[in-house]
Structures are given as structure tokens and as C-alpha cells.
Amino acid sequence: MPRYLKLIVCIVFFTNNAFSQYSDNLIRLRKEIKAGKNSACDILKKIDTKSLSTADNALYLYLRAKCDDLTNIQDSAFDYFIRSKKAYLAIDSIDRAMEMNLEISYLLSAQQNNSIDCFKYANESLRYADKSNNLILKAKTYTHLGMLYLDEEKYNQSLDYYKKAQLLVKKIGKPAMESAINNNLAVLFNEALKMPDSALYYLDKDLSYIKIKGQPQDYYYNYTNRASAYTHKGHYKEAIKLLLQADSLNFNSQVTKPFIYGTLALNYGEINDYNNAYKYALLNKQFSDSLNITNQNISINEIQTKYQTAEKELENTVLKNDNKIQKIVMYAFIALFIVALIIAFLIVKNSRKREKIAAQEKLIEQQKLDKVLKDYELNSIDMMLEGQEKERQRLANDLHDNLGSMLATLKLNFENLKLRKNDLKEHENKLYDRTDELIQEAYQKVRRLAHAKNAGVFASQGLIPAIVKLAEKISIPGKLKIEVIPFGFTDRLDNTQEIAIFRIIQELATNIIKHSQATEATIHLTHHDDNINIIIEDNGVGFKPEAIIDADGMGLTSIKKKTKQLGGTFTIDATPSRGTTILIDLPV
Known part of the structure; x- marks a missing residue:
């Protein structure tokens, strides 16, 4: 080629x-x-x-x-x-x-x-x-x-x-x-x-x-390569035409001339035009000799050797400088490492101090919250006891003012019957009717008093308002919101049962504040015909129920015992990082 x-x-x-x-x-x-x-x-x-x-x-x-x-x-x-x-x-x-x-x-x-x-x-x-x-x-x-x-x-x-x-x-x-x-x-x-x-x-x-x-x-290269293709195909005249066109272009390169003239000599020879073949063969030799490739190769090798030597010397100089730089970098690194250790020590020390202050602040906040919860519990019990006392007073007044006067009237009626027994037949019907009315009225009064004692006022004045007030009291704006959702509480429960339920919910709410790190919690209370269902759930960190209950870490064991004493069931559904749900079922 x-x-x-x-x-x-x-x-x-x-x-x-x-x-x-x-x-x-x-x-x-x-x-x-x-x-x-x-x-x-x-x-x-x-x-x-x-x-x-x-x-x-x-x-x-x-x-x-x-x-x-x-x-x-x-x-x-x-x-x-x-x-x-x-x-x-x-x-x-x-x-x-x-x-x-x-x-x-x-x-x-x-x-x-x-x-x-x-x-x-x-x-x-x-x-x-x-x-x-x-x-x-x-x-x-x-x-x-x-x-x-x-x-x-x-x-x-x-x-x-x-x-x-x-x-x-x-x-x-x-x-x-x-x-x-x-x-x-x-x-x-x-x-x-x-x-x-x-x-x-x-x-x-x-x-x-x-x-x-x-x-x-660009035309020059295309023409010469095209001429080569025609030479291989045996189309020598087309090849000669293209080579002459390439040689006539305004593109001077001493290196490319030997190829053109050598290829022209070859193609002219193939068509038996020996004069032109000889002419271009001479031109090919003339330009080929002028290239002086051997001497140029020697010079190129000498230049390459010179630059390789210079590069080697430069590499040695760079290597020495690199060693110096490496020492400087090493010393700088050691100094930076010592400074970093000091800074890290100060950061750790400061961090521990901040953690200690934060723990103290959290303890103070928890103590304040415990006091609020305790005070609220005592106030709630006082209010319930005061309500009981008022209820007893009302019953006493009703017995004295209403039922007492009715019984006195009934007594007078019977005395009147004794005094007028001679003409009893004349007033018999009227006296019996009046006596029957008094007895009936006294009976109704007794029933109403009994009903008032057992049921009394609506539940809006008992357990549910107390729990709602508790939720409002312990909710922390921007940190914790507790919502109460009651259903079916149209009548009040037994006073003792109300207090027991209130204390259970209060203790569970306290656990949410102390341990759950939750931002939201919900208390569901549902009153069915013969039982009460309580569901308390939060979006906190959760826990492993078996570990906490075994260690009594949050007083859940005591809550479970209280639930059992009331004849109910206590269930925990909790998973780490997925919140906690407490389910309580109590008979009415």
C-alpha cells in the first residue's frame, strides 16, 4: 500500500x-x-x-x-x-x-x-x-x-x-x-x-x-483516493484525469507530490503512454529524494531522546519537590488532626453540657406536668364528691318537703276515718278515693327519687366532661394534641365506676406525655348496652409490650390489675416506631 x-x-x-x-x-x-x-x-x-x-x-x-x-x-x-x-x-x-x-x-x-x-x-x-x-x-x-x-x-x-x-x-x-x-x-x-x-x-x-x-x-484528497479506486478497477484514463485535477488544485504539500506522480506514472504505463509514464516517474523520484526520510528519522529520534532526558530530569525534580510537599502536608495533617481533636473534645463537652441542661429542663417540665395532673385529679375527685353531697342534700329535701307532707296527709286521712266511722258509709267512697290518690302519689315520688339516685342527670355533667377537661389541660400547643371522642353516653354511670375509669384514662394519658414522644393522641369511649369500650392510641415511638410489662416500665401492670378488678379486659397493640394502641373493655 x-x-x-x-x-x-x-x-x-x-x-x-x-x-x-x-x-x-x-x-x-x-x-x-x-x-x-x-x-x-x-x-x-x-x-x-x-x-x-x-x-x-x-x-x-x-x-x-x-x-x-x-x-x-x-x-x-x-x-x-x-x-x-x-x-x-x-x-x-x-x-x-x-x-x-x-x-x-x-x-x-x-x-x-x-x-x-x-x-x-x-x-x-x-x-x-x-x-x-x-x-x-x-x-x-x-x-x-x-x-x-x-x-x-x-x-x-x-x-x-x-x-x-x-x-x-x-x-x-x-x-x-x-x-x-x-x-x-x-x-x-x-x-x-x-x-x-x-x-x-x-x-x-x-x-x-x-x-x-x-x-x-478536501477535493484533493477525494480525487486522489477516487483515482486509486479507478486504478484498481482498471479504469486508468479516469484515474489519470482525477490525478491531474488533484495536482492542479491550489494545495501545496511536498509530502503528497510523490504519491500523485507515482500513481500517474503507473496509470500512463498501463495505457502504454510511456513518455508520460517516464516523465512522472522522474518527478516521483525527484520529490521522493527531496523527502530525505532517513536523515529526518535520525533527527526525530535525537529530538525524542532529548525530550525524554529532559522529562526524566523534570520528573526527578518534581519527585524531590513532591517529597518536600508530602512532608509539609504530613505535618499540616498532624497539626490539623490535633486541632480537630481539641475541637471534637470541646464539641463533645459542650454537647454533654447541653444534654444535661436539656435533661434538667425536661425533668422540671415533667414535675410541673405531674403536679398539674395530680392537682387536676384531686380537683376532679373533689368535684365528684361535692356532686354526691349535693345529690344527697337534694334527696333529703325531696323526702322532707314532698314525701313527708304526703305521708302526713295520708295519716290524717286515716285518723279521720277512725273519727267518722259511724257515718263512714256516707263518706266512704270519697275517703277511699282520696287515700288511694295519696298512696299512688307517694309511690311515684319514691320511684322518682330512686331513679334520680341511680341515673340522675345526663352524662354531660359527669365522666365525659371530666375526661375532655383532662385532655384540654394536658395538651401542649404545637407539641401534643389529645382528642376525646365519646359515643353512647346518654346516662351517667355508677359514681365509683366513673372514678375508676377516669383514673385509668388519666394514668394512660400521663404515659403518653412521659414516654411516647407522640404529637397526636385520641381517646375513644363507646357505651354499649352492657359494656364500655375504651381505645387510646398515639403516633409515638411505640415499644415492645412484653418488655415493658415485664419490667412494669410505665405502670401498665397496675392498670391491667385495675381493669381486671372491674371485670374487664386490657390489651396492648404496640410496635417500635409505629405508635401504641390500648384497648379496654369493661362491663356496665
């Missing part, structure tokens, strides 16, 4: 970089150098590099390398590429430095019998592209690796890398890069796989892009 055909494709691909952050003058020169204008290189050499910024200096070195590459001074180009890479690394422009790697690798791959490993530079770029997720650099590196494996005659690997690059370029939308890949694929199918029709397919795709945005050098 002609060595320089491969270089043509690489140059097409790698002159598509963007340099928008640099000076306008250098950007203009870059475009002209890309077009192969030697005059731009002459202007570039006259620039005073001392006036350039660090970024512009890196670009300047890159453009000097491209100029030397175009004029076949490959050893000097190699030197400038190396210096440009170092300049980009110095300003932390790693993306550009990795592109210099690919330029260096391209240059080395085009040199015959060069001992420097060009894969080393390409693989370094690929590792960085993977790490930084630089898709454009990755696509460029894939394309370059495809070319390197093509040179190694590993065609399957070459095609694999070209296809990877093609998929990636379509994904990121870079038609100029896709054009370059099409040219590379054409080289593979032409020179390696001997499939010129496939090569022409990719060159036709490339031509559709070139007609829109192509530069002279």
Missing part, C-alpha cells in the same frame, strides 16, 4: 480542530496553512513570539509544526509538536495536548522505518478521552487507531475502529469529521481489502459534504 496515501487521509482528518480562543491573526494564518499556502508559513515565521500570550504561543508552535510538515521538514515538525504539547500542558489545556499526541502519532506513522512507538501517543489520548468523556477526541483517536492498524495490516481491527468513530461522529453531529472517516474507509477498501466499489461508495458520500463546505485540500 502506498505509504503517503495514508498520510493524506490523516491530514484531512486532523486539520479540523477549533481554535476560537486565540488571537485573530493566528486563526487567520491557521486557515491559510490548512489550505496549504506557503505564504502563510512565511508570515508565521516573522511573528515576535515574545509578545504572544501563553495560549497563543502554544498555537504558534502547533502552526510551525504544520508548516514544517507541509514542506517535508518532519524532524522540525516533530520538535514543534512536542513543544506545543508541553505548552498546552503548562496552561492546563489537556484536550489540546492530547490532540498534539495524535498529530505526533500521525507524523511518526508516516515515517518509514521509524523506531518510535506511535501507538504510545494514541493510547494516551484514548485513555484521557475515556476518563474525561471527550467524545470528539475519542472519535479522532478511534479514526487514528484505525489508520495505525491498517498500517499493521490488521484490517479487521482497523475497520472496527473506523466504524466506532463513524457511530460516535453521527451521535455528536460532526459532518467534517464524518467526511474524513469516509476517506479513511475508502483507503481501507482500496488498498487493503481490494474492494474499490466500496471505496467509491464512501468517497461519493464524502463528495456530497465537500460540495457544500469543502476546501481545495
